[in-house]
Amino acid sequence: MTQKLPATPGQTIGPFFGFSLPYEGGEDLVNRTHPAALRLHGTVFDGAGEPIPDAVIEIWQADEHGVISQSPGSINRDGYTFTGFGRAAADAVGNYQFTTVEPGAGDGGAVPFFAVAFFCRGLLGKLHTRIYLPECDVESDPFLSSLDSHRRASVIASREPDGSLLFNLRVQGDEETVFLDFD
Amino acid sequence: MSDEATTSTDPMATTVTQAVILEEIAARQKSYQAKVAAGEPHSEGAELDFPSYRSSLLRHPTKDLHHVDPETIELWSPAFGHRDVAEVEADLTVQHSGEPLGERIVVTGQVLDGDGHPVRHQLVEVWQANAAGRYIHKRDQHPAPLDPNFTGTGRCITDENGFYRFQTIKPGAYPWRNHTNAWRPAHIHFSVFGSAFTQRIITQMYFPNDPLFPLDPIFQSILDPQGRARLVANYDHDLTTPEYALGYRWNIVLTGAQRTWTEPEDAE
Numbered sequence: 001m002t003q004k005l006p007a008t009p010g011q012t013i014g015p016f017f018g019f020s021l022p023y024e025g026g027e028d029l030v031n032r033t034h035p036a037a038l039r040l041h042g043t044v045f046d047g048a049g050e051p052i053p054d055a056v057i058e059i060w061q062a063d064e065h066g067v068i069s070q071s072p073g074s075i076n077r078d079g080y081t082f083t084g085f086g087r088a089a090a091d092a093v094g095n096y097q098f099t100t101v102e103p104g105a106g107d108g109g110a111v112p113f114f115a116v117a118f119f120c121r122g123l124l125g126k127l128h129t130r131i132y133l134p135e136c137d138v139e140s141d142p143f144l145s146s147l148d149s150h151r152r153a154s155v156i157a158s159r160e161p162d163g164s165l166l167f168n169l170r171v172q173g174d175e176e177t178v179f180l181d182f183d
Numbered sequence: 184m185s186d187e188a189t190t191s192t193d194p195m196a197t198t199v200t201q202a203v204i205l206e207e208i209a210a211r212q213k214s215y216q217a218k219v220a221a222g223e224p225h226s227e228g229a230e231l232d233f234p235s236y237r238s239s240l241l242r243h244p245t246k247d248l249h250h251v252d253p254e255t256i257e258l259w260s261p262a263f264g265h266r267d268v269a270e271v272e273a274d275l276t277v278q279h280s281g282e283p284l285g286e287r288i289v290v291t292g293q294v295l296d297g298d299g300h301p302v303r304h305q306l307v308e309v310w311q312a313n314a315a316g317r318y319i320h321k322r323d324q325h326p327a328p329l330d331p332n333f334t335g336t337g338r339c340i341t342d343e344n345g346f347y348r349f350q351t352i353k354p355g356a357y358p359w360r361n362h363t364n365a366w367r368p369a370h371i372h373f374s375v376f377g378s379a380f381t382q383r384i385i386t387q388m389y390f391p392n393d394p395l396f397p398l399d400p401i402f403q404s405i406l407d408p409q410g411r412a413r414l415v416a417n418y419d420h421d422l423t424t425p426e427y428a429l430g431y432r433w434n435i436v437l438t439g440a441q442r443t444w445t446e447p448e449d450a451e
Contacts, residue, residue, distance in 0.1 A: 122242030
């Protein structure tokens with residue numbers, strides 16, 4: 001019935017977003033004293049294996065019970081309300097980190113993940129990926145089970161000895177992260 | 184090694200000429216037009232693999248994107264509201280004690296989904312250079328003046344009908360180091376959330392009739408002229424405030440997988 005409107009094209013985030021997009025508390029979805037607080041961290045790399053310092057990584061996730069928050073407050077956090085959204089700018093050596101909780105499975109029982117939107121200077125649009133938990137049930141998930149083990153490894157975080165989750169994002173190359181197309 | 188973050192003060196710092204960049208762009212457009220003429224569909228997005236923008240060489244995926252059906256979380260978006268964004272943040276001309284220099288403008292438009300429904304109560308963020316083409320950023324070394332009354336960053340929440348509105352200063356063009364004598368057309372960076380996370384977008388809004396359009400590999404990374412036109416605002420004299428500010432109108436369309444659109448509960 002309605003005619004599909006053509007999409008507005010994306011463009012690069014460029015190098016000068018630093019005064020605009022990052023904000024205080026952007027990477028802290030929960031307080032570090034939260035009993036289930038978890039560090040999700042890693043490095044973003046370009047096709048030469050060099051870290052990307054001018055990148056923004058955003059995560060969007062359910063809470064530990066699988067509930068999707070529709071509470072505002074991701075920019076002005078009150079330290080208690082879980083909004084499910086986090087934004088981190090990579091540092092000078094390409095590292096990012098979030099303090100959050102593990103996403104829980106929702107009602108449908110789908111394998112939970114952190115949804116990711118990624119931007120950097122040099123990238124002429126956005127990239128989406130997912131970060132799955134190390135213990136995820138690969139066989140029960142149609143996306144994970146459709147990937148060969150090498151590609152699949154690029155979307156599953158690893159558990160560090162300190163309990164944190166490590167997820168490196170590689171924009172290009174043999175170890176390239178699996179990026180998603182939803183259309 | 185190109186680096187757009189370091190602005191060239193030495194014209195010999197980069198050796199690739201504008202003529203070479205123009206040839207590269209023309210070749211890509213020719214091959215695109217041939218594909219369209221042969222019946223392939225139009226592609227109105229930016230090409231991620233676009234070597235004329237030198238910084239993209241190592242920063243685009245070389246493997247195909249993996250098609251997936253979005254999961255529930257991806258069909259929702261984070262909620263933002265006036266708890267997050269104060270109304271005054273939409274006016275980039277009142278963030279300091281004095282008035283910024285430059286041409287005062289209003290930029291407004293509607294954020295819509297692909298079916299034309301408004302994207303209500305969502306976050307729009309902008310950042311831009313000042314009237315002289317200088318960003319407040321330590322890596323911007325362009326020898327143009329900073330404006331102590333202009334930071335160049337704003338936010339707003341779309342209204343009930345999906346409208347955003349910013350008051351700001353028209354940004355200047357600025358040089359960068361992609362190639363010798365490279366200049367970016369004046370633009371405002373936009374970061375927008377849709378009703379689904381799949382619709383997340385960061386883009387740039389340009390001003391009509393900019394002579395730098397054909398020369399700019401970032402703008403020309405959109406091979407389809409209709410696609411490029413979607414990033415150019417329209418001057419709207421009805422939006423212009425007498426003796427105060429010029430008006431530009433620019434709508435943003437976020438397509439992509441989403442939940443079924445519903446009328447708001449308080450609709451008439």
